[in-house]
Amino acid sequence: MGYPKSFRTQTVATRAHRLKHNVKMPELPEVEVTRRGLLDAAVGRRIHASLVGKPLRWPLGCADATLAGRHITGLARRGKYLLFAIEGGCLIVHLGMSGSLRWADLPVPLGPHEHFGLDTDRGGLRLRDPRRFGAVIWHPSNLPEHPLLAGLGPEPLLPGFDGGSLHRALAGRRAPIKAVLLDQSVVAGLGNIYVCEALFAAGIDPRLPAGNLSAKRCRRLAEAIRTILDQAIAMGGSTLRDFAHTDGGSGHFQLAARVYGRANAPCDVCGRALQRIVQGQRSTYFCAGCQRA
DNA sequence: CTCGCCACCTGGGGGC
DNA sequence: TGCCCCCAGGTGGCGA
Structure with a gap:
């Protein structure tokens, strides 16, 4: 049982591929499109397990088992950060410069260049990030006051920016x-x-x-x-x-x-x-x- | 506080 | 053919 292709997010390619096919790095629009593409399928899912591959920019900040049993309750964006609201906290995800998220049919281990995954009751979310400039951080609070977000300027698409x-x-x-x-x-x-x-x-x-x-x-x-x-x-x-x-x-x-x-x-x-x-x-x-x- | 520069990482491409 | 070097990018951290 697979996910419809509409659930797939845009992938981010290498420079050569980007130049050839005009594919872009994950800046605000790419992150927002990823958010919208994942939103319906992600919210409401129950997490069975989290999977960790090679280290990304920072450690996850929790034991793999911490996330098991929790539900994903929302998906927001701040700047280039994706914020997965999860019961008891927030998973902060940055795509770096080569990161992309997609759904995979379970069971399946992390694939090549996949360094983080969330297995849920409706499939596996996979972060592929060959260059590993990205980040996934568990923030055990519902408040978005993490230091990574504290210094960000206004959202350019909201009324506060003019x-x-x-x-x-x-x-x-x-x-x-x-x-x-x-x-x-x-x-x-x-x-x-x-x-x-x-x-x-x-x-x-x-x-x-x-x-x-x-x-x-x-x-x-x-x-x-x-x-x-x-x-x-x-x-x-x-x-x-x-x-x-x-x-x-x-x-x-x-x-x-x-x-x-x-x-x-x-x-x-x-x-x-x-x-x-x-x-x-x-x-x-x-x-x-x-x-x- | 501001500024400028560096490290981090990897695959692809060019040069030899 | 193969190897080596260079390059792209976002971000935190550094010293000036």
Whole structure:
């Protein structure tokens, strides 16, 4: 008895596969699409056992037996973290940069690169994370006050995030806007790809000191962030819906990147060759014509 | 507090 | 063919 394909979440592939098929790393939209894909099947399940493979970023923080017998009561998201509400606590899951969750038919041991699993009365949830930058942590409290979450900035898709709040958060920051947006404390959930895309959409040079942005440009940036994330989630959602009708692989319905990974390609808007620079040991892609200091 | 840089990990790709 | 090195990414932690 298998799970319908609609329960499968989008997978996250290697760079080569990502470039080839335009598959993206788990940033906020990918995590949200994963959450929505798992929600109905996960909530209400009773856990039989938890399985642990190779170590992830941190230890699980509880004995494997601790989770047995408990029910999953909810599934939320904060930034890039998935929060499984479980009786007596919360399981905090981060997909790192190569993590993906899927259902497996039981009984089955952890597969290749699967380093965590929850066996339930309706199948086995499996975390596959080849690079093991991800994390699974048992937090024995119903309150979401874990240190990992404490420093996160506002959720960009909730009303608390807008041009005004962004402008205040950037005040006095002299680091490049690219670096500040990657820092989860100003706004939660953006990674390298969506930061590059949002700055392009807002017409802002990634090297600009964050505190130099005017209120007006912060408004435009906040709007660009929201639009990009909304579109990406919508595309992911359509991918999930598509799974209900086909055997299709994931990642073929993603938003096309307009700058990310497109060094030397012509800008969609002005035709200039896009640039790749390195900021904080990370690649930044941008258009020197469309993005102004 | 802020900033910049490093380690962590792995598969794929390029160079030789 | 095979081997070695480099690279991508998110995040906590470090020293300045």
